[in-house]
Amino acid sequence: MSTPFLRRIDLRGQTLDAMALRSVVPRADVDxxxxxxxxxxxxxxxxxxxxxxxxxxxxxxxxxxxxxxxxxxxxxxxxxxxxxxxxxxxxxxxxxxxxxxxxxxxxxxxxxxxxxxxxxxxxxxxxxxxxxxxxxxxxxxxxxxxxxxxxxxxxxxxxxxxxxxxxxxxxxxxxxxxxxxxxxxxxxxxxxxxxxxxxxxxxxxxxxxxxxxxxxxxxxxxxxxxxxxxxxxxxxxxxxxxxxxAGPTEIAVLADATADPVHVAADLVSQAEHDPMAAAVLVTDSTALADAVEEALVGRVAATKHAGRVEEALRGRQSAVVLVDDVDAGLAVVDAYAAEHLEIQTADARAVAARVRNAGAVFVGAHSPVSLGDYCAGSNHVLPTGGTAAHSGGLSVQTFLRGVHVVDYDERALREVAPHVVALAQSEDLPAHGDAVTARFAGEQR
Structure with missing residues (x-):
């Protein structure tokens, strides 16, 4: 049998916290x-x-x-x-x-x-x-x-x-x-x-x-x-x-035994054809699925136009099959990985997808492949990579907007809050801040 395209990381039987998981999930060497x-x-x-x-x-x-x-x-x-x-x-x-x-x-x-x-x-x-x-x-x-x-x-x-x-x-x-x-x-x-x-x-x-x-x-x-x-x-x-x-593109697939290995293999290849540094990660609790995906990759990689590029990406250290005990453990792994693109191909995929916290975009079920989001889902495909989906979102209307606060107080409203402003200004040893308020009421009888 030929060498598998995807190396395997076996986390079964281990209880790993978020810090430990971040250290073991596959990453590209991008500096x-x-x-x-x-x-x-x-x-x-x-x-x-x-x-x-x-x-x-x-x-x-x-x-x-x-x-x-x-x-x-x-x-x-x-x-x-x-x-x-x-x-x-x-x-x-x-x-x-x-x-x-x-x-x-x-x-x-x-x-x-x-x-x-x-x-x-x-x-x-x-x-x-x-x-x-x-x-x-x-x-x-x-x-x-x-x-x-x-x-x-x-x-x-x-x-x-x-x-x-x-x-x-x-x-x-x-x-x-x-x-x-x-x-x-x-x-x-x-x-x-x-x-x-x-x-x-x-x-x-x-x-x-x-x-x-x-x-x-x-x-x-x-x-x-x-x-x-x-x-x-x-x-x-x-x-x-x-x-x-933005770094090299990434796809993670969280899948169980119900997933179609042909679909999973096709989706991994689709992102791997972007770049030799592209990451393709399968997280699963089913060794049978992992084996079937590997088998499907053999013919699919050989037949694809950019076979050399795809093979280099799949064999790179940034790509892997991560074996876990169950879907809950898989969710912990994909949250630690924080993929640019995350597919959920499990039983009750919508419910599983609703529990995901960290991903640039989530693709639910067998008929929502990443390729759909790349072109015609209506979503945006400019997404965070390299684990930054844990704290950042994809390109959106918000990227081009600024929130500007407009403060409008009348004299009575300022007078009412003035003692609090002065007290806080004094506590921070910034007395001129308080003076800027009290100056507006200078000369008034107290």
Missing amino acids: VAAALASVAPICEDVRTRGVPALLELTERFDGVRTTDVRVPAHALTDALAALDPQVRAALEESIRRARLVHADQRRTSTTTQVVPGGTVAERWVPVGRVGLYVPGGRAVYPSSVVMNVVPAQAAGVTSIAVTSPAQKEFGGSVHPTILAACALLGVEEVYAVGGAQAIAMFAYGARDADGTVVVQPVDVVTGPGNIYVASAKRYVQGVVGIDSE
Whole structure:
């Protein structure tokens, strides 16, 4: 028998707390901090030299020599006109469903009357300008255009720019399917810049050699990318807001003996084809299922287009079968793992899914594969990776909104609370804070 694709981690008979589980679940070796040494000079070059630096970096890293970083408007309309009708129909349906879901994420401003004459309102205000990164390495991702643009538009962002790596085979422009997706969404500002330099371009803006502003800086940068994109986002965080530092994609499947091994194998392969560093994890209490999945993987990996990439991902240390005593123990494992994508393929899958605490997105039952969420479920596929789903959510309308508190007290309401403000100010040895209140009533008889 050939060597199994997935190594096995046997946790049966063990009682492990959350700390112990976090140390044993499989993880990819991704060191974003180490990449900063490479990324920092790139970002600083873009910050200081602007467009000339972008053009040189595009030639160095993408093998494309261009004279302009912005994609001309006619290229977007031409790409849409030439788009395969079936792909266009699929994109339009993806957009329609995503808009339905994201429209319901809009926040409602609230006003609370704290006391008579004293209110605190919370207004939800969209950021003014966003820069959306769309990968363009091993694959083309028009779906990522949809997932980034739709929530920004639903939030009410008025200035949206998209960037994606320049493609040699398309004359140094962005892949035409990405351009077509931008055109469908009404996005007109598109740049042919990839990698860390694209993140720096959005964070700092970019001027031409003569000082003309070519790219205005943004307030928030979002979108997935490789380790250099993630590292660049860490470098510029604080200058701009970011959604997350996305790492390699992950799928975890919590399954019991009722799961179909062909479905499980197909879903593991589907995410493994993204990247050799992609993680594919099966958590199960059934050794029979684990064996059947391995058997199904043999033929499925051999038959898939990107077999080499898939096999490398499945055999990597980031992928494994985790054997547990029961579904409850499996839930503890997947919560410790905090997967980007988590499938529940068990008996009573909805009830099990309702108990999950940590996941970027949860896919319930046999007919909700991750691939559905990647394209046409209506959910967002820009999700937290590397265990960050334990504290962060995926891209949503909230990513592009800021809550602003508006405090409105009249004289009577301030007078009533003044002694409390003064007492707290004195307790913190900040007497001028109290004076700022009492100054409003100076000269009054007490």
